[in-house]
Amino acid sequence: MTAAREIELKLDCDAADLAALNLHPLLPSTDERTIALRATYYDTDAGDLRAAGLSLRVRRETGPGGERVIQTVKAQAQGAGLFDRAEWEQAIAGPAPDRAALDDTPAGKVLERAGEPEIAARFSTVIERVMRPIRYGASAIAVTLDRGRIETPGGAVPVCEAELELTEGDPADLFALAQALVETVPLRLGALAKGERGEAALAGRLDRPSKAERVPLDPGADAGEAFTAVARACLRHLRLNEAVFLDTRDPEALHQIRVALRRLRSAFTLFRPLFAADPAAATLRDEIKRVTEPFGRARNLDVFLDETLAPEIERRPDEAGLHELRALLGAERERAATAVLAILDSAAWRGLIIDLVAWIEAGPWRRAAKTERSRPAEEFAAEVLERLRRRIKRRGRRLDRLEPEERHRVRIEAKKLRYGAEFFAGLYTEGKARRRHKAFVTALAALQDRLGALNDIATAHEIGADLVPPERRTADDFPDPAAALFSAGLVAADVEARARTLLEEAAQAHADLLEVRPFWR
Known part of the structure; x- marks a missing residue:
C-alpha cells in the first residue's frame, strides 16, 4: 500500500x-x-502508535453511494491549519481494525516491534459532513463542512470546522479563498486534527496552556524546508x-x-537570507509586532502581580498599601487582558494569521531562485548559530558592568540563540551532537534566567512609575492611592x-556558556 499526500487547510x-x-x-x-461519518480511533494500552507519531482510525461512511468502512x-500532523502528512487507507470488511491490512503501513511495523500487543478503542467521532467541489481562481478546491462531536469516556467535545483541500491548481488560490471567507465569517486557523483533539480531550489538555513542541526536522532538509x-x-x-x-x-x-510570537519573529530574523527578494517578510514581521504590542503590558502585569507582588504580600501581610497596590494593578490587569481579547x-487578527500561513506556504520567497533556500539546513544552521554566539560573546563582555540598555541587547541575542538552538535541534540527534546540544542549551538557559530576572526588576520599576498619581484619582476610583504608590516604591x-x-x-553564566563547546561544530 502506498502513502497518499493529503494537503488541506483547516479552519x-x-x-x-x-x-x-x-450559505456563503x-x-x-x-x-x-x-x-x-462514525469513526473510532485505536491504540495499544502503552500508546505505541501515539509514541511513533501515528494514529489508527476505522471509519464507517454512509452517503448517497451506500456504505463503506x-x-x-495517519502520520502526526505538523503545524497549524495546513496539514501536509502521509496517510495509508484501505477499505476493510468490518467495524474492527484489520491487523493484516496494517502490515504494509508504518503502524504494522510499530506493532511488530512492540510484540503485537492488543489494540483497543480510545474514542469515537460522529460527524455530518457536507462536501462541495468548487472552482476558485484557476483551481479546483474541495470544501468540507463538518459538524458533530468527539465522544470520550469523560464526555463529548463539539466539532465545527471547515476544510479546504486543493485538488488541482495553485496553492495561492486555496489561501485566497480562505482570506476571502475570513473577511465575512469569523474563522480561525485550525490547530488540531480530530484525532489530536480526541487525545487532548482524553488527557484533559484541551483547556490547558501548552509549551512549544519540538520542531520535526529531517536531517537532510534544506534551509527552506x-x-x-x-x-x-x-x-x-x-x-x-x-x-x-x-x-x-x-x-x-x-x-x-x-513566546510563540517571539519565536515566530525570531524565525523571520534567523532565516532572513531566504527572503532577500521578498519584502513581504519584513512587512509581516513588523505587523506581528505592531498588532501584539498590548500583549506585553498584560503579561508584565501578570508577572508583577503573581511573581513579584504576591511574595511581598506574603512577607508583609499587614502592610495595607501592598493590598491597595494589588487591587489597583488587578484592575489594570483586567483592562489589559480585555484589550488582548x-x-x-x-x-484583522484572524486575517493576519491566514496571511501568515498563506505567505509561509505559497509566498513569493518560495518561487525565488534557489540560493540560500536550497542550502543544506545543517550548514545554514551552523552559520546562523555561530554568528549569534559571537555576538553574545562580544556584547556580553563585563556583563555585570553594562548599562541596562546594553544588557537588554545581550538578553535579546541570547533569546534568539536559544530559539535557534531549539529550532535546529532535530538536526543534531546522534550521540555526541545530542549531548553537546543538551549541555549548550542548559548553559544558555542559565544565562537567560538571570537576564530575565534582571528584566523583571526593570519592569517592576516601570510599572511603579506608570501608576497614576494620587491627585488624578478619586476616592471612588481607589481608596488610598498614596499608600499604593508608597508600596510600589517599597516593592521596587x-x-x-x-x-x-x-x-x-x-x-558567571555568560562565562560558563562560552566554555561549553558549540554543538554545531
Missing part, C-alpha cells in the same frame, strides 16, 4: 459560523454531497494557546502566546536589592 468555527459558510456565495452548493493510518517546519510549529503553538486564553483568560496561555477577537526597592547578586550570576 475552526462555531455552529453559527458553519451555518453562515453553508463563494461556496455554491452545486454537486453537494452529505455523508454521515475505511481503515486509515527548515523554515517552513519552524514557522508551522510557531503557528501551532500560538493557536493552541490562543484557544485556551479565549476560553479561560489563563495568564500562562497569554505567556505562551507571546479584543485583538484576538478582531477580524526590595527587588532592586537582588540586582547585584543577579548581575554577578549573569556574568
Whole structure:
C-alpha cells in the first residue's frame, strides 16, 4: 500500500459560523454531497502508535453511494491549519481494525516491534459532513463542512470546522479563498486534527496552556524546508494557546502566546537570507509586532502581580498599601487582558494569521531562485548559530558592568540563540551532537534566567512609575492611592536589592556558556 499526500487547510468555527459558510456565495452548493461519518480511533494500552507519531482510525461512511468502512493510518500532523502528512487507507470488511491490512503501513511495523500487543478503542467521532467541489481562481478546491462531536469516556467535545483541500491548481488560490471567507465569517486557523483533539480531550489538555513542541526536522532538509517546519510549529503553538486564553483568560496561555510570537519573529530574523527578494517578510514581521504590542503590558502585569507582588504580600501581610497596590494593578490587569481579547477577537487578527500561513506556504520567497533556500539546513544552521554566539560573546563582555540598555541587547541575542538552538535541534540527534546540544542549551538557559530576572526588576520599576498619581484619582476610583504608590516604591526597592547578586550570576553564566563547546561544530 502506498502513502497518499493529503494537503488541506483547516479552519475552526462555531455552529453559527458553519451555518453562515453553508450559505456563503463563494461556496455554491452545486454537486453537494452529505455523508454521515462514525469513526473510532485505536491504540495499544502503552500508546505505541501515539509514541511513533501515528494514529489508527476505522471509519464507517454512509452517503448517497451506500456504505463503506475505511481503515486509515495517519502520520502526526505538523503545524497549524495546513496539514501536509502521509496517510495509508484501505477499505476493510468490518467495524474492527484489520491487523493484516496494517502490515504494509508504518503502524504494522510499530506493532511488530512492540510484540503485537492488543489494540483497543480510545474514542469515537460522529460527524455530518457536507462536501462541495468548487472552482476558485484557476483551481479546483474541495470544501468540507463538518459538524458533530468527539465522544470520550469523560464526555463529548463539539466539532465545527471547515476544510479546504486543493485538488488541482495553485496553492495561492486555496489561501485566497480562505482570506476571502475570513473577511465575512469569523474563522480561525485550525490547530488540531480530530484525532489530536480526541487525545487532548482524553488527557484533559484541551483547556490547558501548552509549551512549544519540538520542531520535526529531517536531517537532510534544506534551509527552506527548515523554515517552513519552524514557522508551522510557531503557528501551532500560538493557536493552541490562543484557544485556551479565549476560553479561560489563563495568564500562562497569554505567556505562551507571546513566546510563540517571539519565536515566530525570531524565525523571520534567523532565516532572513531566504527572503532577500521578498519584502513581504519584513512587512509581516513588523505587523506581528505592531498588532501584539498590548500583549506585553498584560503579561508584565501578570508577572508583577503573581511573581513579584504576591511574595511581598506574603512577607508583609499587614502592610495595607501592598493590598491597595494589588487591587489597583488587578484592575489594570483586567483592562489589559480585555484589550488582548479584543485583538484576538478582531477580524484583522484572524486575517493576519491566514496571511501568515498563506505567505509561509505559497509566498513569493518560495518561487525565488534557489540560493540560500536550497542550502543544506545543517550548514545554514551552523552559520546562523555561530554568528549569534559571537555576538553574545562580544556584547556580553563585563556583563555585570553594562548599562541596562546594553544588557537588554545581550538578553535579546541570547533569546534568539536559544530559539535557534531549539529550532535546529532535530538536526543534531546522534550521540555526541545530542549531548553537546543538551549541555549548550542548559548553559544558555542559565544565562537567560538571570537576564530575565534582571528584566523583571526593570519592569517592576516601570510599572511603579506608570501608576497614576494620587491627585488624578478619586476616592471612588481607589481608596488610598498614596499608600499604593508608597508600596510600589517599597516593592521596587526590595527587588532592586537582588540586582547585584543577579548581575554577578549573569556574568558567571555568560562565562560558563562560552566554555561549553558549540554543538554545531
